[in-house]
Amino acid sequence: MADKDIKIVSFLCNWCSYGAADLAGVSRMEYPADIRVIRIPCSGRMSPKFILSAFREGADAVWVSG
């Protein structure tokens, strides 16, 4: 399958992983473009409903990172 067809819905904590993603950018690191980031205030905000909903909407994977 073509690379661009993969969609990974990523819920990133504003204070942790979102910052790491920013830093990865500042450091000009390269990584696959499959992730679509949804910024959440804290991983505690996550609810199973979001994960189910993401799959329902056609996500190929879900990643939650604090």
Place this chain on the structure above:
Amino acid sequence: MGNLLEHMGVERDRVHFSWISSAEATKFVDVVKEISEKVRALGPNKKFVKDYN
């Protein structure tokens, strides 16, 4: 969560949880690569997707 999804037919490798501090850019990139590889190996998800037709 993994169990529930597996029960519904969604593979384990489609849900990932991790903890990365804001200083760990390298780890962030490693995790993205790892997840991306695993998911590509599985191919697109077909289970449980809302049917628009």
Place this chain on the structure above:
Amino acid sequence: MEYPQAVPLKYGINPEVCLKLTKDKCGTCEEVCPANAIDYTQTEKTLILDAGAIIFSPGFKPFDPSKFDNYQYVNYPNVVTSMEFERILSASGPTMGHVTTFPKLPLNPKKKADKLLAEKRKDPKKIAWFQCVGSRDMNKCDNPYCSSVCCMYAVKEAIIAKEHAGGDLECSIFFMDMRTPGKEFEKYYQTAKEKHGINFIRSRVHSVTEDFDTHDLQIRYADEMGQIVTDVYDMVVLSVGLEITPETKALAGKLGIEMTANGFCKTDSFEPVTTSRDGIYVAGVFNNPKDIPESVLEASAAASAAGDALSEVRDTLTKEVAKITEVNVVGERPNIGVFICDCGSNIKGVVDTAHVTEYAKTLPYVTFADENMYACSQDAQDKMVEQIKEKKLNRIVLAACTPKTHEPLFQETLKSAGLNKYLFEMTNIRNHNSWVHKNNPEIATQKAKDLVRMAVAKAALAEPLREEKINVNASVMVIGGGLAGLTAAKSLATQGYDTHIIEKKEVLGGEALKLFKTAQGEDVGERLAELVQAVTAHDKITVHTNTTLENVEGFVGNFKSVLKTGDKTIELEHGVAVLATGAKSSEPTEYGYGTDERVIRTLDLDKLLKENDARLAAVNTAVFIQCVGSREPLRPYCSRVCCTHSVDNAIALKKRNPAMDVFILYRDIRTYGERELLYKEARELGVIFIRYDVDKKPVVTIEKDGLKISLNDHVLNRPVTIDADLLTLAAAIVPRRDERLANFFKVPMNDEGFFIEKHAKLGPAEFATAGVFLAGSAHYPKPVNEAITQGRAAASRAATLLSKKDNLFTSGSIASVDAEKCSSCGVCISICPYSSPRFVSEGRFEGKAEINGVLCKGCGLCVASCRSGALHLRGFDTNQIFSQIFALGEVV
């Protein structure tokens, strides 16, 4: 730009190498800069500022080891400084975080000679750190002081190097004394030894030679038994010390600031951030070598000292910002404006921004989309305000860099356009997109479109949010009347806040009452009496002695505490609290303590010295034993002050009676900073230092005519016995563990009972609980000057909060309860880490949950846990997150 964390994150021109400036050639950067930011005509300008006080924090330079011929730093490519090694470990450093030999070669060398060397590049298997390079050394560099930070950073670098390199990297640290006297540092050192397997070798390395072919490094050193050892390492890291530059010394001289012989600022232990020149305050390494938390503390303390001095003229120069009335958008159909930032070529170079802008115009509710070269520039912002007003936009989406740095800036823009600042959504198409997918412009453009679509979907649901005003009671409660508490109280009272000191005992002064002299020779009794006098006489300070705390309720700005003095209880309302409950000497259980009056503790010796006790005249041989109860499994921390204290007292004894034999039995001498000079002085006066191992402790036998102390001499490597008539034990310092107090303020304690601060490095004088501050030895054992510094720092942090009392607001992005749906299950109340939710106690919604907006940090934990769907997180509400997921689903 020196490093990627520079503030501001902007490029500058080095005038020494710029061809345009030196030879008037080139000029390429001016031609290519799309923002026209290059201006070669800028020159040095002299500005004259009127200031009431100056804070001087010029910092230091790492020691330059070039002149040490025995380590060959200049000639051997695999000898690096610790500062260079920091960069090697950094993911954004020259080797991208990869630990490799020949680190200073370019990653892809072009020159022939470099290419040849680069072929020899390998992942090192053995790395050695040499401590005290440019510190504790009079022979080669004239720096007799200890730089205080190198032991810890070397341990840290070794651990990280092992983490980066994997299991088989061997790290060895060559040291004289391992100095880890900071909070949690000793445990870190032990973990490095036991868990990470780092070798610690007590030796000063004599010389390094290089293999001509492989460039491996052969080092020669004498081990503890005096045997010469040679060993081969792949890399050597020189742990360079901290130095004050000649420029700083010259500037300080010009300002009329008195300095020590080593160029550090001279300060009094009781005014530790005040220079000899009135109105100039000091912070950081210029005021003696120190690490991050201590620099942060001094910075806050210097601010408090300057604040005290200027308290009378506070707020006389404040200008009001004109307020712009907010347009009411509730009930309006969303009118979304999308702004796409090119960030010069940072985004536009990869993402087809024009295409994304056109695409944005097709999205639901979007009535306007525009592209900016630099959305954050002043003219772009002004234009944005115009466009918002003209097109009557009521929701704004910005696709640019990261909201973590730029969201507040654009929220201000919204405000000046009359929009509520929460009607804004920012999506990151630079850090998360153009910068990381630069080889894939097509995919990056697709991703940018997805991100914009998601942001638009979320913005359509954005509501204007209100920030509630927090009422702050401008009075202070200080718990503990020791040095730190007194200092904090005095500073806050001087700045005009009503302050109450709660002291359990009858008198103020705390443990400092028992001290003889500071390490700098100031008389503690005299100076403490002056401080107590000033505090007692201050009309803004109320002292409650013989008083305990019975209860505390409320939160930042609105605490209510119950104090008990004898049978009387009173209620005190206060806005903030400073916890300064101190620490005390432990009761040793070894070396015959308690069975013979010739075995005493450090503070007992202070008492004898203070009172000039006749017993001292009869002492011919005095012995000190260090680390009694510290740095052992039961108390795995270093008590920080004992080495300096014993060395100081040994000097005092020697000065009283030069014929007296004085021995100090130690594990590592930890006289950090310029305290090292005392250690040197003691040795020069003939004090004998004998090192012992924790598994071979000295043995004390008590006999009628004297104390017999036997141990193994580390230099002679044979047993020695000392006949002594006074034995002073440096007993561990223990906190006054107070679970009740910790519960009152919901503040945490570590395993040993010291309070845990908000942030070990950046928040050392405050707690995570808003409005509660921390000072003194309740945080960690500390000498007089450091306790006073932290007292001032806590006062400074508290004053920062109190001075904002008229414009302190909650965040708008907090949780709220839909009381109709709430089932009163109480899950939110038990799950919230900040104790924000509570049950309504009366009225129509009695028994339902409500959120205290002052305490809510907006994490959303309660929202996710609410099974009734009654909780909402404003700004990140469930429907908003769903909208982003749906928006993503639309094209899949």
